[in-house]
Amino acid sequence: MILEKNLRRAEDRQRRVFTRRALGLGLGQLGLLGFLGSRLWRIQAEEGEKYRTLAEDNRMSARYTAPARGRILDRNGRVLAENRLNWRAVLVTEQTNDVRQTLEAFSRIVPLQEHELARIERDIRRRRRFVPVTVREFLSWEEMAKVEVNAPDLPGILIDVGSTRQYPEREDMAHIVGYVAPPAERDIEGDPLFGLPGIRLGRAGVERFHDPVLRGRVGAVELEVNAVGRVIRELNRRDGVPGQDVQISVEAGLQRALRARVTEGTTVVVMDCRNGEVLAMASQPSFDPEVFAAGISTQQWRDWTTSRSTPLINKATNGLYAPGSTFKMMVALAALEAKSIGPLDRVFCPGHLDFGGNRFHCHQRRGHGGVDMRTALKVSCDVYFYELARRTGIDQIAAMANRFGMGVDLGIEIPGTRRGLVPTRAWRQSKGKPWSIGDTIVHGIGQGFYQLTPLSLATMTARLATGRAVEPHLTRSVGGRAVAGSRPEDWPSLGIPERDLKIMREGMWAVVNGAGGTAAGARLPGKYGTLAGKTGSVQVRRVTRQQRENGFNAERVRREWRPNALFVAYAPYDNPQYAVSVVVEHGVSGARTAAPLAREVLIETFERLRGTAPPDAQRVAEAERR
Template sequence: MRREQGKRAVFTRRILLVGAAKAAVMGALGARLYQLQVVEGERFRTLADENRISVRLIPPPRGRLLDRFGEPIAANRLNWRAMLVAERTDDVGATLTTFSEIVPLTEADRARIERELRRRRRFVPVVVRDHLAWEEMARLEVNAPDLPGILTDVGQSRIYPGGEAFAHVIGYVAPPAEADLDGDPMLELPGIRVGRAGLERAHDRALRGRAGTVRLEVNAVGRVIRELAREEGTPGQDVTTSLDAGLQQFAAERIAEESAAAVVLDARNGEVMAMVSSPSFDPSLFDSGVSAAQWREWTTNRRAPLINKAIAGLYAPGSTFKMVVALAALEARVVSPGERIFCAGLTELGDAKFHCWRRGGHGWLDMREAIKQSCDCYFYEAAKRTGIDRIAAMSNRFGLGVEPAIELPGARPGLVPTRAWKRATQGVPWQQGETLVHGIGQGFIQTTPLQLAVMTARMVNGGRAIEPHLTRAIGGQLVRGARPEDWPMVGIPEAHLKLMRDAMGGVVNERGGTAWASRLPPDVGASMGGKTGTTQVRRITMAERERGLRRQQDLPYEWRHHALFVGFAPVENPVYACAVIIEHGGGGSAAAAPVARDIMAETLLRDPARRDSAPAPSLQVAAAERRER
């Protein structure tokens, strides 16, 4: 009996222990359930929704770039694409083979498609071909029953109506690189493009817009079940430029056969009417992808088609610099306007001889005649009296040797040397002979065509320190003032500036001027002033000089001089300033001045700075007739 009672007691204790353990477990489960369902219920409901609902970004259309009259110079077009959903076909290889018989696929295309199929889930679409032509789309639709898994999609791609004529100014778009990722999740979307050069890069954020969102119901493996809601994004803003598309096209065609650059400014406010660099490239190729062969062709071309020579090409200004030397000499009061200096054809300094371009010399000349005839000996003497530091200071006031304010990436400041610069960079003192050389725009000095156009504009607009710019408005809002009084003065007496304008008018419009042969035709109804320039690209030896220099066209291309011209019009009331450089053109009067004449004539006929709407058809017809003549 006692043994039975003992067994019951042990059994009872065990039951109680098991019951207590079960109660503890159930209590813990109950507490946990209470925590999950009551305390944290709201959070888990949100997590469940997030697993069920996928929020995805919708890329907005990129904003357009417009010329000053509203004509698109960078826009968008529909981009038809063929996509492949692997789970909808039993044989991916057979589908791709059939596809390639309708729309050709390269080996590189097949390799890319297979690589993406391995990386993605079978229900995720993979791009087979984009930028399909309408005929290709039609063939795919007709053969749709034979193409299981193939579906068509439409996006947008960038187009450039002006093509190569605008490439260096507008730039191009391309898929974002690692360095472009700035935290904006839109940049990680397939097919998104960002500005990589020119105005596309400068205004990328404004052009990019803001992405929209779409809420999709998905299943456990991420397949889309249905669309729940959609919020459209904000399209990119249109950017209105100061360019005249017609003038830009004309200038590009005028220098198309040369390695050259040309810039036209509104001299009153700094708006860029045209900026071209030749040779150029097709910017649309970067959107669809540049082949290795094309890239090698560009990068090995000695004329550097990818470089915007207007803002990044560095050249000695040659005789186009003589007006700056003259103004520095006048301000220093070491030369007066009427003082006559004798040119015998060379200037001696110690054992060195510095030659004038005209053998035998020009004789006695005052400042106006020296600029008109581009006498080197006169400016050797003017520079020697003035000194390099005063010349450099005057150069900076006219925009040379300083960082340009234009919004284009890659603009270079050039170089205007000083005594301190040479000591710091070369560790040797400045020599007086170097001052003479810089008096005619040679030596260490380097400028860009844009800087020379700015220099000319400041010289003829009454001395206002305009800055070049290409942007007129973003999203319809003006971003720069167009009034001349918005710009500060450079601090040059009007009498000195008037002398420069008068002398430059004589260069073109008076016999004996170096650009007399390039004066504007009578039908333009205005006259142009300017200054020619020729810069050596190698040192001419005394032996060559004594036996007579060969004609430039008889020299190897790389040995020929660079040809420059700066100009303005109308002479009586300047509105436009321009600069032209023809690499290895031979001479400013022979190569650059005729190009500048034609571009300035077109500019005056179109007169974009005085017009708020596109040129009337009658003006366009008149311009075409003049070009044919």
């Protein structure tokens, strides 16, 4: 009984201790839950405003939007540069458990190169886990579809659409239209546009010159994004200004035809000599401009920049050549202006000119006998022009050459165009060397230090034909508005007396059409009118006395030692429309190589541009509607 009572007492005590302690424990737990309640009150009620702002910050993302880049059109509205959809595969690291496995799976669908994988891995290391990394750009429609279908096996891979630049004329227009490429680091600080992913900047040619117009103005859009930055919806939008179309004067068909016709080292420029519009400019070899938009590989870049054939260089604007006899009109005009000779005064050509102990040879070893100015141009008598240069002086010749667009900035819309070099006494002295009369004599036939571009030779020809200071240019209209410069009246007179110019033109007419002219092979079929031109053959190596005595034959020496062949021309003679310059590197003879090519070029030009109307906004508008 007592035992049981004791037991009961012990049990009661145990129960009492339990109740006390469990109550304490329970209340303590409730207290802690109450503490959580107070935490919630603090965060949700008291600091709610602060966190609401943070939540908005989280989900809102202001982004710039790239405006569509303007197109580049040829004179007939044919598209030379336009935008094309670019399907991109990007990888969001955060959304996959195993990056390597995902990339391997992707590689089975769209094979990835070793260097691509290296770039992807580098990008992944550099970026935050939720920032998409480009895996592959320019997916074909099939590839894109395959990736989409296999999406379950490709966690983290998303398809994204951007835009890229397309050049339907590819290599044929690359030297004129140029290309676009991603902006360099230093560019990014300027326009916020440059910071956009996938943005491209004009890097060469018209793309570069008209970049501000083509580019347009950046827009902004406020987006709701999720934690990985994926856009959920658009909240607010301020559209940018799309880039404007630029129409250029080049005729795509003519350009393509000329490029197909010329071989490596041959350069052709065709201008409308009435207003300076460049119709075609063919330089071989060329390059594929779309490669730059996609990001050029180092190997490709190295190949292009180190190649002896310099595909990246437009030889029409950047190739430098001594003009040779095509320069003789400048010497003649300078002499007429300086009144150092009358147009009918004769100079006797015995086949050479001796001066200061040096003998300067004429290309005609037997000599031309007595020649006046027209005859001298027709037969390209070197002795006549040696004498003229000697009488006139190098600075007067240089001044005349400058007036005809040589050795000066022509302002063509192809950045990086070379001015060329027209030497003067001062230029030579600035190099620390004296200028001798002998130098002047050599320069009288366009040899020596002259460094001229085919474009400036075409410009010279156009100015000879029209007497106006036309400048070569490409732009016809911007955003549908015609720009000044397409009418002859837009260009001022050169201020050369018409009488003097007429003598040049008659001389050039005789070169092609006169009896004994140097370029009879360039005669046009009657229906195109008559062609006036001037040949030039320029030694690239000095011909030694011994070679000369053994009967030097330019065609029998190594190719790179053969003379360059040149020809400048315009047509029709009585109503000049088109001016052409042709340079054939190591073509030996201007008359035999360059002149027939110039003839073909002019025929092609007449055929293709027959009835071409002056530039009008109408045509651009039509092209846009299409």
